[in-house]
Amino acid sequence: MGKPTNFVTFRVNDLEKEILRNYCEKLGRTQTDVLRELIRNLQKENITLG
Template sequence: MPRKDQGWITFQLPEAERQLLESYCERMQRSKTDVLRQLVRGLDRELSDLSLQIATPQKSAPTRNLEIRAMRVSARNVFPAIVKQVRLGSINAEILLEIAPNVEAVSVITRSSAEALELTAGKPAYVTIKSSDVMVAVDD
């Protein structure tokens, strides 16, 4: 029987979450242990990024006094990512983000938002997916 003092962690997941984890592992051809290790290592990076953001003075709009603080969002699916590419159009910007090795997401936001966030290749960011905005497609 594994023991906690040996570094083993055991926990139970609801059936839907267990199936999601198994499906992800199968698609990525990685073990559950590898996926969970990557998640834990990402938490360390996420915490250091968060403390850096809070400790670093932020630019504020000249007409408003903005307080920068950590926040929570209502979307359940928030993934740390790295900006891979920014394609600026006249009105919108297409942002390519890498969530994990060989896992990318694309976001289309306004050009002014991309500029305000100072998005550039290599910059850490977060991908937030709200389930009510997920679309479904099928092959013909």
């Protein structure tokens, strides 16, 4: 995959932000890394769903 050149911005409430922060902290990963993985997994699921 090439170097990322796009930005996605969206709003979350305080609880959602805290959930993401805690998850990333426990895994030792960045929020960007976790969200990129989520998007890639969505793509894989979409391919299998047709």
